Structures are given as structure tokens and as C-alpha cells.
Amino acid sequence: MGRSPCCEKVGLKKGPWTAEEDQKLIAYIEEFGHGSWRALPAKAGLQRCGKSCRLRWTNYLRPxxxxxKFSLQExxxxxxxxxxxxNRWSAIAAQLPRRTxxxxxNYWNTHLKKRLTRMGIDPTTHKPKQDHSPGSSTSQYTKDSANLSHMAQWESARLEAEAxxxxxxxxxxVQRQLEFESSKPQPPARLFLNKITPLIQPSLPPCLDILKAWQSSWSKPTTKDDSNNNNNKMHSMYAMMLSNDDLESPTSTLNFPGTTLLPLPLSVPMTNNNIEPFNQSLLPLTNSTNNDDDDDDDDNEIWKQFNLTKHNTEGGHGHDNNNTMLNFQQDDxxxxxxxxxxxxxxxxxxINTPPISTNVLQVLEGGDHQENLDGSMICNVNLEENKHYWNSILGLVNESDDMNSIL
DNA sequence: AATCAGACCAACCGCTGTCGT
DNA sequence: CACGACAGCGGTTGGTCTGAT
Structure with missing residues (x-):
């Protein structure tokens, strides 16, 4: 169908905003709210189209x-x-509080994409670049993995629609459930961030439903006997990449010998010094960084309980502990x-790991270790990494669930 | 000091989905 | 059901900054 322009272009200013324009926009929105963006410029005395105002506000002026700089965790x-x-930036942004x-x-295109490329990882597929010649021993695998990845994308989209x-x-x-939740004592400071950023987490992004659902479909319990299960080196790849020397973060020179991420935001007690729990959950373990809550026993216990719970179709809280705040409830x-x-x-x-993991694994040199760029070794403990990898993802999902439960 | 190239990022463009009529 | 208005999204552009020569 035909579509009229969003606004009358003639006579409207374009280009960078001036401080004066910013002030006008801020003052108007603070007093009246934005209301209809189309009508806002005239009311606020701005020679801009509503779309431009909305963008300026949502991407720059919003308080x-x-x-x-982005942190390592981010x-x-x-x-x-x-x-x-x-490239579903809005969905990704929903998991990075206060980032647009x-x-x-922009950060992906100017920093991360290049870094991945330098590391020999295709930033689009998140797979190592490799020989695609017909005679290549990996060509068939590549073809299969590409198909699988493609299928995963379609399934993901379909699943999202179903969800x-x-x-x-x-x-x-769900409404009744939320009412029930709100009647219970509120968890402590873990929710601090939510309270200061209510506007940017209005609802659980559908994509995260998919992550959770997807994870459930992949992560049936594995055993340490799965020595052939070589499916979890993706995590190591990223740890290797993030530990690259040119990493801009202050921690960039660190190596992550175990390439282990803290298991769950759920296992990180909230304190006043820890206002970004899900980010904390992604901190790599290093010799200089440790967390008392991250010993293997706790980790295994959490994972065990998670597996027990996620196979319970009735859902429910796997933990009712104020420290761990482990919410295993699966939305119906x-x-x-x-x-x-x-x-x-x-x-x-x-297959018990997602395609993105399996894709990477089989093209890496076999064995349980791989060499980092600086010569240090990365230990690939498949089971543990599978666990940690998905824990980190699920941590984001659960975090989002919790955010919704209090809104 | 001048020039140039690359990096960065705010802003724009055009498309899609949703909602109201 | 058709249509228009609108908000939101992702891709792209172009101005500015920065460092190298």
C-alpha cells in the first residue's frame, strides 16, 4: 500500500541537534510527556519532524x-x-540495561565485529572462518552446520510466534500469577537496577522466551561420560576472543585459564555493590577474581536443581532462597x-547443545584443550562449558523474568 | 602545520507491524 | 477488509574526531 511520509519534510531542520533544541525537547517531555511524536515538534517549538524528536529522545536525551565505554561483561x-x-538490536538492548x-x-559494527573478524570468527555466523573448497574435509560439515543453523533460525522465529x-x-x-508474586515479600537489593530503569524493561522480549524454550529443548542432562560430545567450545572461543590483547577493557590482558564464567546471576547474591547482577554473572574467573559463591559444588547443585526443575512441567521455584534468588519458574x-x-x-x-556451539566445535582442533593466541592453553571441559554457557544465557532470561515480575 | 585516512557515532531512511477507523 | 497513521526497527550515511605521515 502507499505510504505517506512520516511528516512534512519542507522547512524542517535535519542534522545534528543543538543544545537549544535538546533543551526544548527535554523541557517539553518532562512537563507533558511525549504523547504523539507527530504533534510534539509543533507543541515544543521545534522545527523537526516527530520521528527525529523520538530518535533524539530515545537514543540520546532520555535520562x-x-x-x-562498554564493559567486558556488556x-x-x-x-x-x-x-x-x-542483528536484533532491540532484543539485545533489552538485556543491557540503559543501553540503546x-x-x-554501533558498538557491534565498529568494535566487536572487527574483533571477531580478526580472531578468524565470522561475525555473522559466529563460526570460525574456514576452507570452503570442494575438497575440503570440512566442507560437508560446514554445509550441514549451515543448514542446521538456518533451520534453527526458522525454528526460532516460529517458536517465537507460538510463544x-x-x-x-x-x-x-499470568496476571493472576503476577498478583500472587507481588503479594509475597520482595527480594532484596537485586532488583535495584530494575527500580531505576523501569522504562527500559517494560516487558519480556519475546526472543528471550525463545532462548529459554530453546535451551530447554537442547539441554537435556548430560553426563561426564559424553567424551564424544565436543559441542561446547564456542564458549572458549569467545573467552579466547575476549582475552585478546587488543581488548579495550581494563581486564583485557587477563587470560581465562579455565574459560569459566560464573554460572548464574541467580547464584550471585545481590549487594549494594552489585547492582548489575546479570553482568556479574558473566565475569570470567581469573586468578585474581574469585567469588565465594562460585565454587563447583554450588554450581553443580544449582545446575542439578535447574535440570530437575526444568523437567517439571508445572514449573515452580527451584530455590526459595533470598541469597540465590533462583527463580526456576518456567512461564506456562x-x-x-x-x-x-x-x-x-x-x-x-x-543433540544437546545449540547449533551455534556444534558449528564451532568440530572445526577446531580436537582434544580438550586449545591454544590461545598468546600461547596459553584453554581447557575445554565440555560438560562444564555447556553448563556455563547456557547458564549465562539463561541468566539473562531469568533476569528478565524477574524484572517483569515486579513491573 | 597541513593533509589524509580511518574510526566513531548521531542521525536519517525506508521498511514492517500494529492499531484504530 | 482496506486504509491511514504511527511507532519501532535495522541498515546506512555523513559529519566529526583522532592519529599517522
């Missing part, structure tokens, strides 16, 4: 925006989510989506 989050979601999609997109549909039908049920709609996904065939049940 809850965090500017400046970088990791972006990369991990990009591996799963692709535009900023993340959305189920969510609609369960709206009343997600579980329904998972069931629908599985019923429709889903992925091969014999």
Missing part, C-alpha cells in the same frame, strides 16, 4: 541512558546474544511453546 552479553539472535539499540548496533500466541491466551493466568507459555516445538519435531533430541 536513563548509560553512555560511555561485550560478552552482546556477543552471546548476537550469536543467538543475530543504536548504541549497541506469543500462547502468551496471549494465558494473559489472565514457554513450556507450552517448548512442547509445541518438540511435538513439531524440533531439533534432533540427540
Amino acid at each position: 536513563d541512558i548509560k553512555r560511555g 561485550e560478552q552479553t552482546i556477543i552471546q546474544l548476537h550469536a543467538l539472535l543475530g 539499540d543504536n548504541e549497541i548496533k 506469543r500466541l500462547v502468551r496471549e491466551t494465558n494473559k489472565l493466568k 507459555d514457554i513450556m507450552a511453546a517448548v512442547e509445541a516445538f518438540r511435538a513439531s519435531g524440533g531439533f534432533d533430541n540427540n
Whole structure:
């Protein structure tokens, strides 16, 4: 259908905003709210189109925006989510409090993408670049993995649609659940960040439903006997990449011998010094950085409980501990989506990690270790990494769930 | 000091999805 | 159902900054 321009272009200013224009926009929105963006410029005395005003406000002037350098944790989050979601910047931004999609997109294009490329990783597929010649021993694998990855994208999109549909039908049920949640004592300071950024987390992004559902479909329990399960070196790849010398973060020169991420934001007690729990969850373990809550026993116990819980179709809280704040509750709609996904065939049940992991693994030199660029060795403990990798992703998802539960 | 190239990022463009009529 | 208005999203552009020569 034909479409009229968003606004009358003639006579409207374009280009960089002046301080005066900013002040006008801020003053108007603070007093009246933005209301209709189309009508705002005239009311605010600005010679701009509404779209321009909206962009200026959402990407720059909004008071809850965090500017400046991205932390290592933020970088990791972006990369991990990009591996799963692709260029869905708004969905990625939803998991990075106070960052805008535009900023993340710019940062990806100017920093992370290049860094991945330098590391020999295709920033689009998150797979190592390799020989694609017909005679290449990896060509068939590449073809298969590409197909699998493609299928995963389609399945992801379809699953998202299903989850959305189920969510609609369960709206009343969810409402009751939220009311029940709100009647319970509120967890402590872990929610601090939510309170200061209510506007940027209005709802759980559908894509995260998919992550959760997807993870459920992949992560049936594994055993340490799965020595052939070589599916989890992606995590090491990213750890290797993030530990590259040119990393801009202050921690860039650190190596991550175990390439282990703290398991769960859920296992990180919230304190006044820890206002970004999910970021904390992605901190790499180093010799100089340790966390008392991160010993293997706790980790294993959490993972064990998670597996027990996620196979319980009734959901429920796996932990009711104020320190761990472990919320294992699976939204009913997600579980329904998972069931629908599985019923429709889903992925091969014999595969217990996502394509993005399997893709990387088989092209890396075999064995349980790989060499870092600086010669240090990265230990690939498959089971543990699988666990940690998905824990970090799930941590984001659960974090988002919790945010929604208090809004 | 001047010039140039590359990096950075705010802003724009055009498309899509949603909602109201 | 068709249509228009609008908000949101992702890709792209172009102005500015910065460092190298």
C-alpha cells in the first residue's frame, strides 16, 4: 500500500541537534510527556519532524541512558546474544540495561565485529572462518552446520510466534500469577537496577522466551561420560576472543585459564555493590577474581536443581532462597511453546547443545584443550562449558523474568 | 602545520507491524 | 477488509574526531 511520509519534510531542520533544541525537547517531555511524536515538534517549538524528536529522545536525551565505554561483561552479553539472535538490536538492548539499540548496533559494527573478524570468527555466523573448497574435509560439515543453523533460525522465529500466541491466551493466568508474586515479600537489593530503569524493561522480549524454550529443548542432562560430545567450545572461543590483547577493557590482558564464567546471576547474591547482577554473572574467573559463591559444588547443585526443575512441567521455584534468588519458574507459555516445538519435531533430541556451539566445535582442533593466541592453553571441559554457557544465557532470561515480575 | 585516512557515532531512511477507523 | 497513521526497527550515511605521515 502507499505510504505517506512520516511528516512534512519542507522547512524542517535535519542534522545534528543543538543544545537549544535538546533543551526544548527535554523541557517539553518532562512537563507533558511525549504523547504523539507527530504533534510534539509543533507543541515544543521545534522545527523537526516527530520521528527525529523520538530518535533524539530515545537514543540520546532520555535520562536513563548509560553512555560511555562498554564493559567486558556488556561485550560478552552482546556477543552471546548476537550469536543467538543475530542483528536484533532491540532484543539485545533489552538485556543491557540503559543501553540503546543504536548504541549497541554501533558498538557491534565498529568494535566487536572487527574483533571477531580478526580472531578468524565470522561475525555473522559466529563460526570460525574456514576452507570452503570442494575438497575440503570440512566442507560437508560446514554445509550441514549451515543448514542446521538456518533451520534453527526458522525454528526460532516460529517458536517465537507460538510463544506469543500462547502468551496471549494465558494473559489472565499470568496476571493472576503476577498478583500472587507481588503479594509475597520482595527480594532484596537485586532488583535495584530494575527500580531505576523501569522504562527500559517494560516487558519480556519475546526472543528471550525463545532462548529459554530453546535451551530447554537442547539441554537435556548430560553426563561426564559424553567424551564424544565436543559441542561446547564456542564458549572458549569467545573467552579466547575476549582475552585478546587488543581488548579495550581494563581486564583485557587477563587470560581465562579455565574459560569459566560464573554460572548464574541467580547464584550471585545481590549487594549494594552489585547492582548489575546479570553482568556479574558473566565475569570470567581469573586468578585474581574469585567469588565465594562460585565454587563447583554450588554450581553443580544449582545446575542439578535447574535440570530437575526444568523437567517439571508445572514449573515452580527451584530455590526459595533470598541469597540465590533462583527463580526456576518456567512461564506456562514457554513450556507450552517448548512442547509445541518438540511435538513439531524440533531439533534432533540427540543433540544437546545449540547449533551455534556444534558449528564451532568440530572445526577446531580436537582434544580438550586449545591454544590461545598468546600461547596459553584453554581447557575445554565440555560438560562444564555447556553448563556455563547456557547458564549465562539463561541468566539473562531469568533476569528478565524477574524484572517483569515486579513491573 | 597541513593533509589524509580511518574510526566513531548521531542521525536519517525506508521498511514492517500494529492499531484504530 | 482496506486504509491511514504511527511507532519501532535495522541498515546506512555523513559529519566529526583522532592519529599517522
